[in-house]
Amino acid sequence: MTQPDGPHKERSPLIELRKLRVEFHPHGRSGGALVAVNEASLVVAEGETLAVVGESGSGKSTMARAIVGTVPVAGGEIRLAGRSIAGLKGRQLLEMRRAIQMVFQDPYSSMDPTMRLAEIVGEPLRVHSRLGRKQRLSEVERLLEVVGLSAADARKYPYEFSGGQRQRIAIARAVILEPSVLICDEALSALDVTTQNQILALFVDLRERLKIAMIFIAHDLSVVRHFADRVAVMYLGRIVEHGPVERVFNAPMHPYTKALLNSVPVPHPTRQRERRQMRTTIEGELPSPMDRASGCVFRSRCPVAIEQCADGSPPDVTVEGGGAAACLLVGPHRPGSRAEDDGEL
Numbered sequence: 001m002t003q004p005d006g007p008h009k010e011r012s013p014l015i016e017l018r019k020l021r022v023e024f025h026p027h028g029r030s031g032g033a034l035v036a037v038n039e040a041s042l043v044v045a046e047g048e049t050l051a052v053v054g055e056s057g058s059g060k061s062t063m064a065r066a067i068v069g070t071v072p073v074a075g076g077e078i079r080l081a082g083r084s085i086a087g088l089k090g091r092q093l094l095e096m097r098r099a100i101q102m103v104f105q106d107p108y109s110s111m112d113p114t115m116r117l118a119e120i121v122g123e124p125l126r127v128h129s130r131l132g133r134k135q136r137l138s139e140v141e142r143l144l145e146v147v148g149l150s151a152a153d154a155r156k157y158p159y160e161f162s163g164g165q166r167q168r169i170a171i172a173r174a175v176i177l178e179p180s181v182l183i184c185d186e187a188l189s190a191l192d193v194t195t196q197n198q199i200l201a202l203f204v205d206l207r208e209r210l211k212i213a214m215i216f217i218a219h220d221l222s223v224v225r226h227f228a229d230r231v232a233v234m235y236l237g238r239i240v241e242h243g244p245v246e247r248v249f250n251a252p253m254h255p256y257t258k259a260l261l262n263s264v265p266v267p268h269p270t271r272q273r274e275r276r277q278m279r280t281t282i283e284g285e286l287p288s289p290m291d292r293a294s295g296c297v298f299r300s301r302c303p304v305a306i307e308q309c310a311d312g313s314p315p316d317v318t319v320e321g322g323g324a325a326a327c328l329l330v331g332p333h334r335p336g337s338r339a340e341d342d343g344e345l
């Protein structure tokens with residue numbers, strides 16, 4: 001499944017972010033801006049899965065919400081199938097909403113507790129299709145079975161289900177219209193491993209059958225490794241590294257990616273020892289996105305930062321094997337680099 005970091009260049013990019021910026025103003029317009037997403041650019045092709053990883057508060061959910069239009073965009077652009085989605089109105093807006101579906105971290109908050117599953121899961125069909133009540137119900141029943149619930153559950157209310165079951169309900173609702181882009185924000189985190197595997201199998205089927213593009217936000221890096229084609233690593237609103245999953249996991253370039261991967265237990269004792277020797281775990285707290293220091297966003301916690309890291313945002317450096325990393329210490333032009341140095345930090 002994994003390909004060089006460029007299949008999107010041949011396949012048509014389905015969803016594309018160009019220097020996306022999202023700001024919040026927690027203290028009003030006159031107070032400082034909290035930049036939750038800062039110049040994030042990415043491309044996801046048809047049938048491709050991009051995982052987005054990064055610690056809590058790095059802006060993953062905010063980026064997803066900007067794509068589905070539930071937080072305002074302060075700068076940059078979001079494109080769907082080559083068209084900017086800003087300024088879409090009427091029928092085109094409705095079609096875009098249909099094409100991009102999202103499963104949230106907390107599915108219960110997006111469900112009306114007074115509605116039965118038949119209405120909750122069938123709602124997108126009511127809005128976007130011409131199916132009658134009976135046809136909608138049979139479609140809902142089919143989808144409930146696909147996600148591992150039963151057709152009879154269509155008559156029940158959300159409170160009658162566990163957290164994991166509600167997540168399956170949210171997934172059924174998100175995929176009932178067979179969207180072209182599915183965004184999953186920690187959608188599997190609350191599920192047991194068996195259910196996770198069932199849902200992943202459902203996603204694989206959708207991906208292959210419908211060429212659905214997925215943005216898969218996840219904490220569980222082992223799931224990311226096996227399920228995604230490419231990965232984007234976020235830190236304090238910025239995408240600091242991206243690339244094909246195998247390249248990023250086997251040869252991470254950005255110090256933050258290295259530290260993030262170091263926090264995952266590895267079964268191999270020698271590699272575990274090597275990692276401990278590298279000592280690239282992340283120390284300290286994520287800085288506040290309100291007070292932005294100059295230079296690289298990771299510099300205050302970076303174990304290998306140098307003076308020049310304060311000078312400005314490091315540019316994306318293309319990495320052998322695919323993708324890029326935004327770090328001054330990556331690539332042939334890094335300060336103080338020597339020919340015999342192989343570029344490892």
Ligand SMILES: Nc1ncnc2c1ncn2[C@@H]1O[C@H](COP(=O)(O)OP(=O)(O)OP(=O)(O)O)[C@@H](O)[C@H]1O
Pocket residue numbers: 024025026034036054055056057058059060061062063289
């Ligand atoms: N509605 C909001 N108003 C103000 N600030 C917000 C709002 N939503 C998010 N933020 C801030 O934006 C930043 C990014 O938050 P976001 O929820 O996108 O992070 P995340 O990467 O999804 O984290 P997690 O892994 O915990 O879900 C955080 O500093 C957060 O406090």
Ligand SMILES: [Mg+2]
Pocket residue numbers: 060061062105185
């Ligand atoms: Mg989140």
